[in-house]
Amino acid sequence: MTAAIFDGIVIGLRFGLLAAGLTLVYGLGGVLLLAYGQVTVISAVVIIFAMDAGIPALPAVGLALVAGGFMGLVLDLTILRPVYRRHGEARVLLSLLLTLGVAFIVDGFLNWRYPLLGLTLRIGGGPIEIIGVRMPRGSVVASAIAIVAMVGLLSFFRWTTLGRAARSVIEDQEGARLVGIDPHRMLRLILVLSGVLAALVAATQAMVRLIDVRSGFELTVFALIVTVVGGLGSVTGALLAGIILGIIYAIALTYIGTSLSLIILLAAAAITIVIRPAGLLGVRE
Amino acid sequence: MTDRFTEATGTSVIGGVERRASRSLWRLVGPVLALGAVLALVPLRLGDSRVQMGVAVVGLAFACYTIGFNLIFGSTGQLFLCAGALAGIGGYGAAILADEVGLPIPVSILLATLVATLTGALLSWIAVRRSLGVIFTGIVTLIFTLSFANLLLGLGNLTGGESGFLIESGGDSFLRRQIPPYYVMLVIVLGCLLAHGLLRRSHAGWAFRALRDDEVAAELAGVDVARYRVYAAGIGSAMLGLTGAVYALTEGRVSPTTFGFAEVDVVVVVMLAFGGIGSLYGPILGAAVFTVVDELFVDLGQLRLMAYGALVIMLFLWVPKGVIPTLSGLWRRRAGRVSPRRGGSPG
Amino acid sequence: MMLEVRGLAAGYAGGDVVHAVDFHVEAGEAVMIIGSNGAGKTTLFRSVIGLLTPSAGTVEFEGNDITGMAAHRVVRLGISFVPAERHLFPRMTVEENLALGAYPGRPDAETTSVVMDLFPRLAERRRQPAATMSGGEQQMLAMGRALMARPRLLVLDEPTTGLAPKLAAEAYQALGLLKEGGLTVLVAEQQVPLAMALSDRGYVLENGAIRKEGTSAELASDPDVRHAYLGVL
Numbered sequence: 001m002t003a004a005i006f007d008g009i010v011i012g013l014r015f016g017l018l019a020a021g022l023t024l025v026y027g028l029g030g031v032l033l034l035a036y037g038q039v040t041v042i043s044a045v046v047i048i049f050a051m052d053a054g055i056p057a058l059p060a061v062g063l064a065l066v067a068g069g070f071m072g073l074v075l076d077l078t079i080l081r082p083v084y085r086r087h088g089e090a091r092v093l094l095s096l097l098l099t100l101g102v103a104f105i106v107d108g109f110l111n112w113r114y115p116l117l118g119l120t121l122r123i124g125g126g127p128i129e130i131i132g133v134r135m136p137r138g139s140v141v142a143s144a145i146a147i148v149a150m151v152g153l154l155s156f157f158r159w160t161t162l163g164r165a166a167r168s169v170i171e172d173q174e175g176a177r178l179v180g181i182d183p184h185r186m187l188r189l190i191l192v193l194s195g196v197l198a199a200l201v202a203a204t205q206a207m208v209r210l211i212d213v214r215s216g217f218e219l220t221v222f223a224l225i226v227t228v229v230g231g232l233g234s235v236t237g238a239l240l241a242g243i244i245l246g247i248i249y250a251i252a253l254t255y256i257g258t259s260l261s262l263i264i265l266l267a268a269a270a271i272t273i274v275i276r277p278a279g280l281l282g283v284r285e
Numbered sequence: 286m287t288d289r290f291t292e293a294t295g296t297s298v299i300g301g302v303e304r305r306a307s308r309s310l311w312r313l314v315g316p317v318l319a320l321g322a323v324l325a326l327v328p329l330r331l332g333d334s335r336v337q338m339g340v341a342v343v344g345l346a347f348a349c350y351t352i353g354f355n356l357i358f359g360s361t362g363q364l365f366l367c368a369g370a371l372a373g374i375g376g377y378g379a380a381i382l383a384d385e386v387g388l389p390i391p392v393s394i395l396l397a398t399l400v401a402t403l404t405g406a407l408l409s410w411i412a413v414r415r416s417l418g419v420i421f422t423g424i425v426t427l428i429f430t431l432s433f434a435n436l437l438l439g440l441g442n443l444t445g446g447e448s449g450f451l452i453e454s455g456g457d458s459f460l461r462r463q464i465p466p467y468y469v470m471l472v473i474v475l476g477c478l479l480a481h482g483l484l485r486r487s488h489a490g491w492a493f494r495a496l497r498d499d500e501v502a503a504e505l506a507g508v509d510v511a512r513y514r515v516y517a518a519g520i521g522s523a524m525l526g527l528t529g530a531v532y533a534l535t536e537g538r539v540s541p542t543t544f545g546f547a548e549v550d551v552v553v554v555v556m557l558a559f560g561g562i563g564s565l566y567g568p569i570l571g572a573a574v575f576t577v578v579d580e581l582f583v584d585l586g587q588l589r590l591m592a593y594g595a596l597v598i599m600l601f602l603w604v605p606k607g608v609i610p611t612l613s614g615l616w617r618r619r620a621g622r623v624s625p626r627r628g629g630s631p632g
Numbered sequence: 633m634m635l636e637v638r639g640l641a642a643g644y645a646g647g648d649v650v651h652a653v654d655f656h657v658e659a660g661e662a663v664m665i666i667g668s669n670g671a672g673k674t675t676l677f678r679s680v681i682g683l684l685t686p687s688a689g690t691v692e693f694e695g696n697d698i699t700g701m702a703a704h705r706v707v708r709l710g711i712s713f714v715p716a717e718r719h720l721f722p723r724m725t726v727e728e729n730l731a732l733g734a735y736p737g738r739p740d741a742e743t744t745s746v747v748m749d750l751f752p753r754l755a756e757r758r759r760q761p762a763a764t765m766s767g768g769e770q771q772m773l774a775m776g777r778a779l780m781a782r783p784r785l786l787v788l789d790e791p792t793t794g795l796a797p798k799l800a801a802e803a804y805q806a807l808g809l810l811k812e813g814g815l816t817v818l819v820a821e822q823q824v825p826l827a828m829a830l831s832d833r834g835y836v837l838e839n840g841a842i843r844k845e846g847t848s849a850e851l852a853s854d855p856d857v858r859h860a861y862l863g864v865l
Contacts, residue, residue, distance in 0.1 A: 032420070082602055092420055097601045104551075104594025112587035161731075161738060168721045168732050174683065175719030177703045178712075179735045179777065221431065228424050259439030266432045270425055274411055277421050 003133045004254045005247055010139045010208060012246020013146035018201045018219060019226035019238035020153060021194035027170040027233025029187040031083060031095040033075070035103040036198060037220030041110065043068045043199035044119045044211045057121060061203045068199025072191035075099075080191075084184070103216065110213040118212035121203065142204035149200055150239055157235065166190060170233050225269045231279025241280055245269060313482040320569065321475045328464050338463050344576035345470035346532045350549060351556045351568035352477040353524030356484070359563035360493040361517040363409055364423035366546070368553050370433035371522045372529030373544030374401040377437065377444060379530035380539050383454035385443070390455050390534060398526040405522020406515050413511040430546050437541050449540025452533065466535035473531060474569075477524045482565055484520070489513060497563075552579070555593060558600045561607025570608060633692075634659045634785055634816055635680075635711075640689030642679035648687055649675040650840040657785065662807070662817040664827040664848075666861055667837035673820035674716060676837065677789050681713045682706040693785070708736075712778035716789040718770055720777070722763035726754055729762050729773055733780030747776040750806050768799035775806065786810065788819045792826060804830055824861040828852055836861075 018040070025033050033039075043064040050060035079102055083095045110117070123141050127134040157163040169176040169186045176183055201219075205211045230241030248268050252261035272280070324345075331337040354368045365371075378397030382388045388396070408429060412422045437444045444450070459465040484490050492513045495503035504510050533539045542548055556575050560567025582589040604611055635657040643649040650672040657663045667673050678684040680691050682703035691699045698706055707713065712733075721729050730747060731739045748755040751772040757765060762773060771791060778786060788807075792800035804826045811817055811830065821827035828834070834851050836844040844854065851857045 079598070089419060094601060096420075096423075098598055101594040101597035101601070104597065105591050106594075108587045108589070108591030108594060112591070115587070161735065164724070164728060164732060165735055167724065171721035171723060172719045174715070175721055176732075177683065178681075178707055178715065178719060179732050179781070180704050180708045181732075181735055182702070182704045221427070224424065225428065228421070257439060259435040262435045263432050263439065266428045266435070270428045270432075273421060273425055273428075274415050274417075277415055277417055 001251070001254075002131065004250045006130070006133050006135055007139075007253075008247030008250030009243055010135075010143050010246070011250060012243035013143050013150070013239075014201055014204055014208070014242075015222055015226050015246060016230075016239040016242025017146050017149060017197055017204075018223040019230060019242055020150070020235045021197040021201075022223050023227045023230065023233055023235060023238045024166075024190050025187075025194050026092075026227070028166060028183075028190050029080075030088070030091050031080060031099075031187075032092055032224075033099050033194070034096055034220055034224075035075070035099040035106065036194070036223060037216040037218065038103050038106040039068060039071050039075075039195055039198040040202045040205075040219050041211070041213055041216045042071060042106065043202040044206060044215075045110065045114070045117060045213070046199075047121075047203065047206070048117055048119050061121075061199075064199040064202060065196050068195035068197070068202075069192040070195065071198075072193070072195025073188065075102075075195075076188045076191045103220065107213075107216050110216075114213060118210050119202075119206045120210050121206040123207055136208070138207035142207040145200070145204050149197070153197075153235060162189075225266070229269050229272045229279055231282025234279065234281040237279055237281030241272075310486075313486065314479065316566075317475055317478050317482065320478075320566075321471060324471055324474075325468070328467055332464055335463050338467060340576060340580055342466050342470050342532070342535060344572055345467065345474050346528050347549075347552065347556060347576060348474050348569050348572035349470070349477050349524055349528035351553050351560070351572055352474070352481055353521040353528070354553045355521075355557055355563065355568050356481055356524065357405070357409075357518050357521035359557065360484075360490075360497065361514045362419060362497050363412065363514060363518060364419045365405070365408070365426045365518065365521075366423050366550055367408070367426040367430045367433070368525055369544045369546055369549030370430045371401045371405055371525040372532075372549060373433060373437070373539075374404055375526030375529030376533035376539050376544055378526075380450070380452045380454075380533050381443060383534070384450075384452055390458070390460075393454070394527065394530040394534070397530045398523055401526020401529070402519050402523040405525070406519035409515045409518030410511075413514050427546075430550070434541055434545065445540070447541060449538060449543070451538045452536075455534050456537065460535045461537055466531075469531060469535065470528075473528060477528075478565065478569070480520065480524070484517075485565065489516060493517065551593065555597055555600065558597075558607055559604070561609035561611070564607060564609040564613075567607050567609045633657070634661075634694055635818065636690075636692045637680060638690050638692075640676065640679060640686050640691065642675055642684055642686040642689075644675075644684075648840065650679065653689070653837070653840075653842055655835050655842060655845070657816060657818050659784070659816055660811075660814060661833065662811050662819070662831045664824075664831040664834040665818070665820045665837050666822070666824050666827060666834060666851075666857075667820075668822060668860070671837045672840040673837055674789055675840075677713070677715075677787060677820055681711065681787060683715075707781065707783075710784040712781050712783035712786050714774045714778045714786070714788040714791060716793055718774040720762040720770055720773055723761050725759050725761055726765075726773055727758045729777050730754070730780050733777035735781075739780055743780055743782055747779050750779075750809065751776050767794045768796065768802075771795060771799070771803060772806075775803065779810070783815070785816045785818065788817070790820055790822060792821070792823045800826060822861075824857075 022033060022036055025031055046064045046067045047060045050063050051057060055063070079098050080095065083091055083098060086094055123138045125137045128137050128140045130140070157167050165176070165181045166186050166189070169181060169183045173183050202211060226242045226245055227238055229245060230237030245265060245268065249261055249265040252264045327341055328338065331341055350368055350372060354365065357363050357365045375397045378400050379393040382393035382396055383390055408426060412425065417425060438446055455461060460469070492508045495506065495508050496510045496513060500510055529544060533543070552575065556571030557568060559574060560569065560571030582592055633656050637653060637655050640653045641648045641651050653676060665673055665676065675684065679686040682701050682705070685700050689699070690697060693709060693711060698709065721732065730744065734740070734743065753769055754772055754776055757769065762770060765773065775791065791803055795803065800823065807817055807830055817830070819827055828848050828851070831848050833847050834845070835842050836857060844851065844857065
């Protein structure tokens with residue numbers, strides 16, 4: 001049982017981090033990035049190509065982080081431009097549809113050109129024991145990285161001027177403008193940050209499990225579900241929801257098969273959304 | 286108010302509406318029958334090729350799916366990202382009821398359609414009760430789609446899991462032959478069109494328009510928003526379920542990819558967006574165009590997905606209202622310029 | 633002239649709400665714009681501050697043309713705006729709200745203590761989320777946040793909305809102190825007596841146009857103004 005909980009935490013941390021990226025972009029910019037899973041996948045592809053070219057793992061991951069941030073910037077400068085001209089629900093819908101189109105294009109291209117590409121990052125050394133449970137070293141390292149990233153993220157938003165400025169845009173966009181904050185520049189910054197987070201998740205996932213060119217939509221959908229359960233716009237909510245849902249899934253998995261466990265997970269998510277649409281710690285309506 | 290209008294203009298509003306109503310019934314039925322007559326000729330051209338007839342049947346099925354989705358999303362703004370799953374309830378339901386439970390085919394179809402209808406209505410009811418906005422409805426229905434897909438995999442004994450199963454029932458009936466399925470599907474398409482058209486002309490149609498424009502105002506005007514949403518969802522789901530059921534039985538087999546998200550929902554959204562969300566004949570246009578387009582792409586494998594992606598982007602950027610509403614908008618503006626006297630009605 | 637607005641017209645999708653408005657504010661003055669609901673005061677202020685793009689006219693601040701400049705840039709030039717809806721950051725604390733008022737700089741201790749002295753209730757509730765405070769306290773927080781940027785011109789849109797008379801008077805007391813300290817104030821008000829006591833000059837806005845202007849004394853003795861805004865028959 002404890003092993004299941006730990007497994008759940010490992011999964012949960014990863015999806016929590018991914019959901020954090022999605023929720024930030026939604027909370028700040030009212031935009032739903034359905035191409036987020038693809039950003040993760042492309043980051044993994046960057047690592048693959050870098051390592052194939054002889055670059056060692058760590059710098060390759062660094063390169064992917066830069067690539068991820070860059071992809072966030074590209075999204076801001078290209079496909080999101082027409083989206084910014086709309087507001088409210090129209091903006092969400094258009095962002096949803098356009099980024100979905102981008103997701104199709106990326107997925108289609110990758111699956112056509114590099115259908116067999118996949119990435120695993122094996123962390124040397126045997127399993128690590130934590131409170132009597134033996135966990136694969138990769139899972140532990142991945143989770144440690146995720147925790148560090150989360151603490152860093154939350155600290156950034158809590159303690160730094162820039163982070164607070166970003167939060168203020170989520171809280172009240174007009175109020176933010178009145179204190180001299182440019183919501184658009186803030187959104188651009190957050191998009192870059194989300195891109196970096198996506199790349200980080202690509203790396204940490206590769207430490208636990210294979211990530212391949214087909215993972216895109218699965219990642220997006222699960223990140224989206226975690227985001228909604230956690231509350232759109234709340235990073236803490238996303239992290240919390242990720243861990244809770246991860247644990248539920250892992251526990252179900254020890255007793256039932258994959259498909260039915262997924263259904264339980266989905267049902268838990270659906271019930272939470274229906275009972276409390278604002279999510280666990282939701283900010284935006 | 287009616288009295289003052291009558292006094293002022295000397296015309297009787299009530300009589301005018303009645304006369305307009307019966308005239309407009311022909312304006313609906315006429316074109317639908319004409320369309321049906323035209324489409325009925327298709328097998329004369331393609332009837333020899335089993336493959337091409339198969340594609341034609343798929344095209345008609347998608348037209349029905351799109352009409353159903355149009356009713357749910359276009360008329361009442363409910364983003365049901367579970368069209369495939371609802372059709373799948375019809376398809377798998379009918380197949381299982383016919384094969385495993387041994388019910389006669391018409392009964393199986395009916396029951397499966399009923400389940401789909403109730404499911405759709407239930408989803409809508411939940412969304413309405415919890416005041417879930419468009420995005421949340423989309424996410425909840427997406428979760429339903431995923432759950433359904435996993436259910437199909439999880440209950441492998443019943444559903445054949447990933448590879449699905451071959452349907453024995455009706456194997457030697459007319460449903461499996463080359464041409465009759467086309468006409469069966471055609472009847473369903475025409476039926477769906479008529480149903481949608483009649484709804485639009487009815488009090489329900491007025492309610493749909495009102496609640497799409499401004500829900501709060503509609504509520505204040507006495508429109509029971511909840512009830513009409515659930516009605517629309519129910520009827521649309523019935524269309525989806527019925528089509529799924531009939532399609533499965535004419536194909537002779539079901540598998541998860543017959544009713545998957547990427548295979549059905551995505552395509553339906555593109556078809557509807559192209560044809561025109563909310564327009565009556567938009568789904569027909571969209572289905573026709575994209576069935577042909579899809580056939581052209583079928584050899585391209587994954588490039589097909591890329592092409593769809595590019596299409597989605599271009600559609601929603603440049604022709605967001607869809608072809609038919611954009612064209613009729615242009616047409617109306619043209620007509621307006623020709624006879625400037627025709628202004629809008631007062632109030 | 634600190635702020636000069638000429639021929640300003642602005643509105644929304646349906647059309648202009650404000651037409652050909654001229655007014656100005658000299659440094660050190662307090663100027664009021666009075667008018668009833670729907671007169672266009674909010675639209676006017678929003679188009680001056682950059683939350684709305686004017687359809688015509690010019691706005692000059694300290695000699696620089698700021699017409700149509702985005703709000704987040706305008707407020708960095710020395711103008712602060714307190715909108716009618718306040719637009720505080722609800723889940724952030726009083727302290728965080730105030731700190732952001734100084735953006736992009738960090739809040740300096742001196743300004744913070746000045747604001748806290750001016751509004752002692754804020755000091756008491758430093759760590760409280762803004763959403764949990766009463767209407768009056770929120771108004772003070774909004775004003776305090778605006779002051780954190782050390783503006784030379786403070787613009788307020790109906791600062792007494794929803795405030796009990798005692799709190800409204802306190803707010804204007806604070807404004808009076810600030811004015812004495814050299815702050816230029818531009819305020820839009822429906823509750824005219826309070827604004828009149830503070831202001832040197834005023835304008836009457838009706839249906840989107842300036843109908844009257846004059847010193848406070850002149851306006852106070854104008855029969856139309858007395859009738860419409862001071863409740864005198």
